[in-house]
Amino acid sequence: MSCFLTCVRFDDSITTTTTTDNKQPTITGSVSVSGVTCYTWDDVESLTSNFSRLIGSGGYSSIYLARLSGSTKAALKVHAGSHRLYQVFRSELEILLRLQHPHIVKLLGYFDDSEESGALLLEYLPQGNLQEKLNRNSKQVLPWRNRTAIAFQVAQAIEHIHEKCIPQIVHGDIKSSNILLDKHFNSKLCDFGSAKVGFSSMVQPCTTTSTSSPRSKQVTMIGSPGYTDPHYLRTGIASKKMDMYGFGVVLLELVSGKEAVSAERGEMLVHAAAPLLDSSAEIGEEKVRQFLDPRLFKDSSLDLEEVKTMLCVAAFCLRSAPSLRPSASQVVQTLVKKIPSLSYLGCGKEE
Numbered sequence: 001m002s003c004f005l006t007c008v009r010f011d012d013s014i015t016t017t018t019t020t021d022n023k024q025p026t027i028t029g030s031v032s033v034s035g036v037t038c039y040t041w042d043d044v045e046s047l048t049s050n051f052s053r054l055i056g057s058g059g060y061s062s063i064y065l066a067r068l069s070g071s072t073k074a075a076l077k078v079h080a081g082s083h084r085l086y087q088v089f090r091s092e093l094e095i096l097l098r099l100q101h102p103h104i105v106k107l108l109g110y111f112d113d114s115e116e117s118g119a120l121l122l123e124y125l126p127q128g129n130l131q132e133k134l135n136r137n138s139k140q141v142l143p144w145r146n147r148t149a150i151a152f153q154v155a156q157a158i159e160h161i162h163e164k165c166i167p168q169i170v171h172g173d174i175k176s177s178n179i180l181l182d183k184h185f186n187s188k189l190c191d192f193g194s195a196k197v198g199f200s201s202m203v204q205p206c207t208t209t210s211t212s213s214p215r216s217k218q219v220t221m222i223g224s225p226g227y228t229d230p231h232y233l234r235t236g237i238a239s240k241k242m243d244m245y246g247f248g249v250v251l252l253e254l255v256s257g258k259e260a261v262s263a264e265r266g267e268m269l270v271h272a273a274a275p276l277l278d279s280s281a282e283i284g285e286e287k288v289r290q291f292l293d294p295r296l297f298k299d300s301s302l303d304l305e306e307v308k309t310m311l312c313v314a315a316f317c318l319r320s321a322p323s324l325r326p327s328a329s330q331v332v333q334t335l336v337k338k339i340p341s342l343s344y345l346g347c348g349k350e351e
């Protein structure tokens with residue numbers, strides 16, 4: 001690991017009627033003080049033209065294309081069918097109501113039946129998620145310059161939730177399918193359904209029922225295969241550093257263009273990258289080239305020194321002891337210093 005130390009150092013209710021075009025029925029929503037609209041179920045059906053276009057799905061929800069007034073698009077994330085899913089919705093809603101950051105998906109409105117169903121109306125990100133964009137079958141190759149910018153913007157979003165908002169938030173599921181891209185390939189962190197609020201550093205993610213004894217405590221595990229911090233898997237202790245671990249895996253995906261868990265062989269990317277990341281010698285250019293997404297060789301924005309920096313930062317984020325992993329602000333500072341092309345993004349300043 002010493003080579004990384006030489007290449008990267010971390011310094012220490014007013015009711016209103018929304019006007020619509022002729023094709024849409026009238027939507028009536030009540031706008032809260034924060035500008036987030038509370039919709040009825042009829043509104044939700046109208047906005048999505050009766051859920052006609054599914055644009056994504058996850059373990060907890062289905063996401064539909066919605067149309068606001070004029071031609072503005074939005075995404076409606078629906079959690080329905082059980083009290084458990086309703087709780088996930090409430091938790092994500094409460095967190096998104098607190099968050100405002102250029103690289104975190106924006107909440108526009110919501111529907112809440114207070115029992116079993118809820119829906120979040122989110123800004124629409126037309127380029128979908130990062131995992132799809134990095135996929136080898138994707139028609140478009142994401143240029144190197146965009147990959148470094150995405151890493152930087154995600155680090156800024158994590159820095160915001162970990163260090164700049166009160167109370168602080170641990171995302172709990174940092175992965176490439178939770179990073180959405182706008183038309184310019186700027187990134188926005190999404191899916192706060194696993195997030196934990198109010199951490200100063202660490203907390204045990206346990207849930208108990210009212211009649212339960214300490215023995216019957218249920219541990220709610222969070223995270224996704226290929227991204228989960230081994231320390232969290234061993235101890236059940238969630239912390240900001242588990243987000244940094246997930247971020248380290250995303251960096252490996254950005255460099256290699258490979259998935260966190262290979263679809264064909266089931267191999268984890270962190271294992272495939274281990275010889276490169278654990279090496280005590282200087283990372284040789286040959287090894288970097290072998291790991292690099294081959295589609296980037298023709299990219300004029302590719303810079304092998306920047307690739308090495310991304311790998312060095314990944315190595316630190318993936319360290320087994322959480323205390324040895326960098327904070328998000330250390331990563332932001334390091335990326336700005338070591339990757340000159342990021343200067344066009346405003347050097348770490350929030351937009």
Ligand SMILES: Nc1ncnc2c1ncn2[C@@H]1O[C@H](COP(=O)(O)OP(=O)(O)OP(=O)(O)O)[C@@H](O)[C@H]1O
Pocket residue numbers: 055056057058059060061062063075077105122123124125126128129177178180190191193
């Ligand atoms: N605002 C949006 N704009 C465009 N696409 C979106 C948007 N929100 C979600 N999606 C799509 O839907 C997918 C699933 O979204 P999300 O991760 O929020 O759902 P989930 O049910 O919480 O999933 P998970 O299984 O990861 O917990 C995303 O990867 C993305 O492809």
